[in-house]
Amino acid sequence: MAYSAMSGTETTTGDDPLQTAVWRLRSRGCWSDAAALLAPHATAPAAALQRAALLTERCLFTGAGWSEAEEALRTAEATAREGHGRGAAACERGHLAYASTVLGVRDRADEARAALGRAAALLGPDAPGRALLDFRRGLIAEHLSDSPQSARAAYRRAHAAAAADGETLLLSFTWRHLAGLALREGELAEARHGFGESLRIREELGYLVGTAPALAALADVEPEPEAGRLRAEAGRLFRLLGGVPTWLADQLAPPPAPAA
Template identity: 60%
Template sequence: MWRLRSRACWQEAAELLRPAAERDPTAALARAELLIEQCLFTAAHWTAAEQALRLAEALATGPEERAAAACARGFLAYVASVLGARDRLDEAQAALGRTSALLPPDAPGRPLLDFRRGLVAENLLRDRTAAWIAYRRAHEGAGERGDELLRSYTWRHLAALAQAAGDHDRAREGFDASLRLREQLGFTVGVAPALAALAEVSAPDEAARMRAEAARLVQALGGVPVWLARQLGAARTPGAPPDGRIGREARGTIS
């Protein structure tokens, strides 16, 4: 499952989960999260993600299952607001607020919730202070729980905020840590964005090498992430998807 996901084969991974997802809330949520991640990297396949999420919401029973489904709902609304056809900020905020109400302070799902709240604050509300606070909480919580994939994201976003504040040394440290974690985990689809981010705070020759490697990876994965492919001018970049579109030029750390 991880190997398929990390190589941008989300639909294949989701198909493996389909039989269990019809009756098991944990499998249903895992399948929905896979398909939402596919939306994030492709800016397409919205209908499949929505259907999978509705099933996960219908199967959820206890507070933690309902919280996890609400957190996924907030993330899908966020991704759709950044890359899709319409603004779903209110839905994202309501769903993440519902998640927070359902989760106790020390729940395992708190770091992911904090991270997604940071995404909304950074990219939809344009509130860097609130984003930094949320990302720091997520970063510390992910570290305590050994969630290295989430830490690769929190490092990346904390670094982006440092870069925006003019602190290039701290930005380089964070982007480098994010890239290193993704390479160690074998999260291939996430390596190109990490390389491109690190290139922004690197010396010109080193930056050119990193962008070339990022473009090569994007090509090898069939043009994903689509927003990065367009920034890099990588070949095989898909056109506007049939069930969604990139609503604004996506730059910076959207994920």
């Protein structure tokens, strides 16, 4: 299973030095270091929320750091002062609960659904953060409720909004998950296109920690020898980044040798 993580605004030329540094660390899987850069600013709602999101992403990629993510999220919730801020914090609460559930740490599915429901009540259809909320509601529908039709509708809403708003990294996640649903239905050409677009975006942004999963996903729908090349490159990046995401290890493991 592909576990999608935090997605948000990538760093581009012209951004402030702090955000540039945070993006560079995050993109290489150095979430703790990125969060440490934000810690002195965590009394500000935006910085507190970004820090919580980074630490939640670390949980999804490594399966560790839950208590620190929870503490950061409580800080973000306490600093949120208006409706949009509270909605964004509720969206992160739902995502952390989703991560705990889908990785089998603790079943928090009801908490995830309730938190995303609160976020939907606080974030209007055109509000910043609504595309990310729709994407995460799609994750709940696909992976916790086994409702691919509802998931597809949510992913498509998120995809359209991300494209319109220039949220390029989020677009890579929606491409990936729409492709996964296409593959589930046997639509190989559609799946190949979506996985390819997701990989292209991640490579262009330099989102290294998300590139190995994208390579592996595309390998699953490509014929040999291209599939082998993609899988080998995914394995190289996986090892380079210290074995994250941890859940990719099984997907990259060589098939068992045939019995003699």
